[in-house]
């Protein structure tokens with residue numbers, strides 16, 4: 097069991113990048129989150145530069161910390177202020193910490209931020225057809241399966257079906 101008081105969500109810091117790079121290089125995680133080829137650490141640092149310089153206004157990145165250790169990341173991207181929706185992404189990169197409730201806690205935090213602070217009307221995300229754990233995860237959190245985008249993404253040598261999920265503000269309790 098995890099202890100709630102050891103669990104914290106905070107803004108991503110440049111010092112988190114090396115550990116996040118380790119997750120990016122993990123084949124198993126990469127296949128679930130859509131990493132075709134991991135970047136070098138240096139390229140990843142450069143990739144985050146604009147975000148840390150405040151130039152990516154449609155992106156919000158949060159670190160999931162347990163016992164002061166960075167164990168995951170959750171993000172709100174493609175923030176569309178005209179239509180009031182955004183996409184989410186989540187990874188518990190420390191595999192020993194998966195399936196212990198951290199993802200549920202973090203996604204609820206993000207939904208609260210999105211619906212109650214940013215006043216968005218919808219949050220959505222896509223999951224690979226073979227990512228059954230994530231499909232169960234999102235269903236458990238009340239997400240709606242909007243549809244299956246057939247052969248939507250060419251990834252790891254095959255055209256993959258993507259399951260598109262969303263949650264509306266009025267569905268968030």
Ligand SMILES: CC(C)(COP(=O)(O)OP(=O)(O)OC[C@H]1O[C@@H](n2cnc3c(N)ncnc32)[C@H](O)[C@@H]1OP(=O)(O)O)[C@@H](O)C(=O)NCCC(=O)NCCS
Pocket residue numbers: 125128129185186187188189193194195196197198199200201221222223227228229230232233234236
């Ligand atoms: C998907 C992910 C974010 C879920 O976070 P988590 O902390 O592991 O999940 P939780 O412990 O909060 O689990 C909540 C529910 O998700 C489902 N779930 C989580 N891990 C699962 C697993 N390995 N197998 C089957 N179902 C699983 C279950 O329904 C679970 O509820 P239960 O405990 O009552 O059975 C996490 O496992 C992860 O980072 N996976 C790899 C990256 C990924 O797939 N990202 C895409 C996310 S859309």
